Amino acid sequence: MYAIAILGNSTILFIVKTEPSLHGPMYYFLCMLAVTDLVLSTSILPKMLSIFWFYSREINFSACLTQMYFILSFSVIESGILVAMAFDRYVAICDPLRHSTTLTNPVVAKIGLALVLRGIMLILPHPFLARSWPYCRTNIIPHTYCEHIAVVKLACANIRISSYYSLSVAFLVIGMDVFFIAVSYTQIIRAIFNLPTKDARLKTFGTCGSHLCVILATYIPHLFSALMQRFGHNVALHFHVLMANMNLLVPPILNPIIYGVRTQQIRDKLLQPFNHKGT
Template sequence: MSDSNSTDFINPSTFILLGIPGLEAAHVWISIPFCAIYAIALLGNFTILFIVKTEPSLHVPMYYFLCMLAITDLVLSTSILPKMLSIFWFYSREINFSACLTQMYFILSFFAIDSGILVAMAFDRYVAICDPLRHSTILTNPMVANIGLAVVLRGIILILPYPFLARRLPYCRTNIIPHTYCEHIAVVKLACADIRISSYYSLSMAFLFIGMDVSFIAVSYTQILRAIFRLPTKDARLKTFGTCGSHLCVILAFYIPHLFSALAQRFGHNVALHFHVLMANMYLLVPPMLNPIIYGVRTQQIRDRLLQPLLIKEPKVFSW
């Protein structure tokens, strides 16, 4: 009987997601801010997509990349929040093994796509400021589409080994995941086999996506700042730098929480588990909420289009 149970458990049909370990009694209360984050992310990103679609003046590369970012953020937050809320509200903790690996794949791939889009937006700002006369000839619509396709294919293909490496591992310890979603490390740690291949691949992909993307963004903004400081007047420098303000805020909102979570996971061995889980959720869920707010507040065209229905139109005066 024990041998049979052990054999069945090597490939578990389901995993159990605990939510936030240690804070189970507060799950309902914790769900309120998370639900608000999700609602704001949905409303904000769909609003961005609607405004850009209906406003012809926004049909330029900068806003095409912004739409790509909005779609990616919608998929990323939807990959996490519905299941998390079902755990918090309905105690629906079971998740099918294949569904778990699928969720893992979607989270990792769209996080990588998000990072790639930020690089593409940095390139757009670089061309617009450092070579403005050629901006329309370099970033044509086909070029924007090719960049978007390359970013998506990079995320889809390079993340594909994650679920396959996780599937081939034997799971004979437990099927309980102390997390709100199927995080890669939390899943493979349950395996009763050598996980070095998965760990090394994860480390190399982290270096590729985060390290290289941040490096490309840093190089772009180094050139942008050099071009800005060559401008003759302070007003011109401030106005030009202001065109990068929204993108810089989005970059900081995306990478800083992830860096903080990675450092806490690497060096915070004495930090409570629930803190690690909360941080792992925040760095994935906060940027999709903040991005449309940042662009809505800082971008004049989006702000004007958003406030247009609220403006009181003066009545027409007819002369006889």
């Protein structure tokens, strides 16, 4: 899974960099998504593999907090990128004449910077709060990575501040992002139904297909994992751990595959060496 995530996302970055026709807002956001997926998978998988292969089941507390911070902050950044991609699709379909003047390179760069700053600032209190608690119980967490609540639950103190802040950020980020994506696609669907022919509707909707698949691949595992943590008290622990891992590992693997299969320009570039061999 790690090899697929690294190879897939690196391939997306390479193709977009080397193909001038892909130098546009949609593909810049796709590159941001690929970088985010690379950081997320690299934050988790090397340590996980060392647990399975070398039984290296210990991690320094500072390293644990660093891993926690990278996982949470880049998850927030990834969610924001999906909103930016929805906005790009909205402008491209609902106001195509202004797309090139609205989403210029400087504007895309500013959006990317704003998303990174949002992820950095919102998650920054998490490791500081976690470090501030006194730890006098067991130092074992039932996870393959430093999951936030699993770590702070080890503290022998009232951790309501950490818990409430974490919940507030989750609701604020996921709630707002899903709301903005829903608003964008409501407008997009209205614009598509106003098109005169069925072929035009299908072709226009097809340009959103990849993004919709990526949204589902990102939010469905996250929702399932959150529901498991909240209501799955009778579910076996190993299943909880598996779902927590899938929540973070599935999107970095599926995102490049989805865009590679569904985006014609990327697919053509990928198949170009084989086409040359065939001729």
